[in-house]
Amino acid sequence: MGVLQYVAKRIGIYLCVLLIGLTITFLLPRFMPANPIEAYISQLQARANGQLSQEAIEAMRTNLQELYGLKGDLLSQYFNYMRRVITQFDFGLSFSFYPQPVSAMILGALPWTLSLLLVSTIIAWILGNLVGLVAGYFHTKRSATVLEIVGILLYPIPYYILAVSLILLLAYVIPIFPLSPTFPVGQMTPVKFGMVLYNSLLPALTIVLAGFGWNILSMKALAVATTEEPYVTYARLKGTSNRTRMFSYVFRNAMLPQVTALALSLGTVFNGAILTEILFSYPGVGLIMRTAAGAGDYNVLYGAIAISLIAVATAALIIDLIYPLLDPRIRRR
Amino acid sequence: MTTTALAEPAATPVAGRKESWAWLLNARLLIGLAIVAVFTLCAFVLPFFAPADPSMQSTYMKNMPLSAEHVLGTNSLGQDIFWLLVFSIRNSLILGGIVAVGVTIISTIVGLSAGYIGGNFERVVMLVVDTFITIPLLPLLIMLGALIRANQAFLVLAIIIFGWAWGARTVRSMALSLREREFINMAKFSGANTFDILLREVFPYVTAYMLVNFINTMLFAINTEATLAVIGVSRVEIPTLGSIVFWALNYNALFTGNYVWIVAPIVATVVLFLGLFLSSTGFNAAFANRRGVL
Numbered sequence: 083m084g085v086l087q088y089v090a091k092r093i094g095i096y097l098c099v100l101l102i103g104l105t106i107t108f109l110l111p112r113f114m115p116a117n118p119i120e121a122y123i124s125q126l127q128a129r130a131n132g133q134l135s136q137e138a139i140e141a142m143r144t145n146l147q148e149l150y151g152l153k154g155d156l157l158s159q160y161f162n163y164m165r166r167v168i169t170q171f172d173f174g175l176s177f178s179f180y181p182q183p184v185s186a187m188i189l190g191a192l193p194w195t196l197s198l199l200l201v202s203t204i205i206a207w208i209l210g211n212l213v214g215l216v217a218g219y220f221h222t223k224r225s226a227t228v229l230e231i232v233g234i235l236l237y238p239i240p241y242y243i244l245a246v247s248l249i250l251l252l253a254y255v256i257p258i259f260p261l262s263p264t265f266p267v268g269q270m271t272p273v274k275f276g277m278v279l280y281n282s283l284l285p286a287l288t289i290v291l292a293g294f295g296w297n298i299l300s301m302k303a304l305a306v307a308t309t310e311e312p313y314v315t316y317a318r319l320k321g322t323s324n325r326t327r328m329f330s331y332v333f334r335n336a337m338l339p340q341v342t343a344l345a346l347s348l349g350t351v352f353n354g355a356i357l358t359e360i361l362f363s364y365p366g367v368g369l370i371m372r373t374a375a376g377a378g379d380y381n382v383l384y385g386a387i388a389i390s391l392i393a394v395a396t397a398a399l400i401i402d403l404i405y406p407l408l409d410p411r412i413r414r415r
Numbered sequence: 416m417t418t419t420a421l422a423e424p425a426a427t428p429v430a431g432r433k434e435s436w437a438w439l440l441n442a443r444l445l446i447g448l449a450i451v452a453v454f455t456l457c458a459f460v461l462p463f464f465a466p467a468d469p470s471m472q473s474t475y476m477k478n479m480p481l482s483a484e485h486v487l488g489t490n491s492l493g494q495d496i497f498w499l500l501v502f503s504i505r506n507s508l509i510l511g512g513i514v515a516v517g518v519t520i521i522s523t524i525v526g527l528s529a530g531y532i533g534g535n536f537e538r539v540v541m542l543v544v545d546t547f548i549t550i551p552l553l554p555l556l557i558m559l560g561a562l563i564r565a566n567q568a569f570l571v572l573a574i575i576i577f578g579w580a581w582g583a584r585t586v587r588s589m590a591l592s593l594r595e596r597e598f599i600n601m602a603k604f605s606g607a608n609t610f611d612i613l614l615r616e617v618f619p620y621v622t623a624y625m626l627v628n629f630i631n632t633m634l635f636a637i638n639t640e641a642t643l644a645v646i647g648v649s650r651v652e653i654p655t656l657g658s659i660v661f662w663a664l665n666y667n668a669l670f671t672g673n674y675v676w677i678v679a680p681i682v683a684t685v686v687l688f689l690g691l692f693l694s695s696t697g698f699n700a701a702f703a704n705r706r707g708v709l
Contacts, residue, residue, distance in 0.1 A: 360646045
């Protein structure tokens with residue numbers, strides 16, 4: 083009962099988040115004082131030295147409106163958009179890479195983003211929480227303060243500073259990594275895979291470092307509070323080892339809020355990943371977004387936003403659905 | 416407007432509790448406030464002495480080394496790096512301050528009312544809050560940047576609209592815990608209406624959180640603007656902590672050997688962010704200490 087209720091509630095929230103999110107991505111560009119169609123037409127007009135006739139422009143305008151889904155009043159546009167996105171996962175065609183469908187372009191890049199994000203977020207979570215656990219469990223010791231200071235120094239540093247500093251340090255001052263990363267395209271071979279791995283290390287390191295500090299600080303605070311709990315004192319008096327108490331008693335309980343926090347912070351982590359991809363030319367969704375923004379390829383841009391919204395919300399949902407496995411209290415309620 | 420907003424954090428907690436505010440002082444807070452104070456002072460006073468508008472290009476010779484005249488040298492665009500940095504810090508602080516004012520107001524109103532009124536109203540509000548937390552902000556801002564070569568005012572508005580959710584969550588949990596307290600019931604039975612209770616009884620308890628929230632929002636806003644600037648989708652002609660890095664990267668400051676151009680903004684950003692962060696956690700610790708929660 084408890085679990086079913088929890089799962090049903092969580093899925094309900096997920097659907098609402100998707101609905102609200104997709105509605106925002108639909109409305110936002112339509113209320114902007116810019117008109118991509120007119121911009122595109124004037125761009126073509128300029129390329130044709132102003133030789134396009136009025137009828138040709140008119141025909142093109144209708145065509146573009148159809149392509150962009152801008153025909154009819156706002157409400158019918160909205161239902162049309164939702165129907166296309168939900169039933170067919172259709173975001174229209176790309177302009178720069180016509181007639182490539184947007185969904186195919188983004189779904190091709192999504193595995194890159196997801197694997198980079200997944201690996202580095204898990205590493206940051208585990209490492210950060212372990213360091214935070216040690217700092218919190220031994221918070222009376224002086225050396226634990228050093229660990230906390232690492233967290234304090236790392237946490238406020240923004241992604242872009244980390245990325246640029248890493249390029250500066252590890253690709254320029256100590257040239258271990260390439261200055262301009264290359265990511266081979268086409269069929270994956272072991273050699274290419276090794277190259278991809280090698281080139282992905284710096285972006286991954288950026289995301290790990292950025293998540294590391296927050297996890298240390300948050301886990302430290304939780305571990306300090308948990309260490310003071312009576313059941314930990316009881317375990318100590320029972321004669322359990324430091325290791326058992328630290329992992330089975332303190333960590334087991336303090337990790338629960340950290341899992342929830344991970345689900346909540348996914349949006350922020352995703353932002354960081356996008357930026358990291360752009361700065362390292364890593365061929366994920368972020369790079370597609372930047373290229374599309376530069377080229378005025380609005381269909382790709384809207385599609386990328388909608389798909390990243392769906393991806394982040396789904397990832398948060400998965401974490402929340404794993405949660406009852408970690409917290410028996412929800413199962414037994 | 417922003418100057419007062421920036422000066423406020425130091426003043427608010429002191430005002431009401433004149434008897435003794437030594438409790439407020441801890442090492443983190445002192446270091447943090449000192450850093451922020453130095454940066455704020457330099458950023459708002461020094462520009463009056465600037466020899467030229469640093470955002471103008473080709474004012475000086477290009478790529479000059481450090482000297483008495485140009486403390487940090489000049490860049491490949493013929494701008495004085497030191498003055499560029501001073502103006503950048505000022506612009507970033509102003510932007511952060513304005514966003515923080517807006518976000519603090521919205522998140523306090525939303526969080527307080529959701530936490531205090533409760534019921535279906537709270538459920539709906541929290542659904543919206545959770546949605547806004549889940550939506551990745553950067554893609555939306557990249558899109559807005561592409562649609563309208565974002566002017567700063569618009570950017571501020573966008574960051575406020577998409578940035579209030581975290582704060583509202585914190586304030587709400589605070590208000591939730593207050594709802595059941597004795598003195599709230601007391602006020603209710605004395606005939607005070609909801610608005611009065613929120614303003615007179617609950618609000619004073621939340622001010623501490625608002626202050627911490629304010630500083631965190633400044634960090635968030637400065638960071639968001641800088642992020643957009645670094646990838647070149649904001650108005651990069653305006654010097655901010657991000658746009659300096661953008662130009663340095665674009666002109667390959669590393670290859671041309673002009674390290675100062677890229678290292679100086681990095682160092683400045685890290686120190687400023689550390690200062691803001693230490694102030695925020697310092698305030699947090701001080702307030703927790705005073706409530707006896709730690």
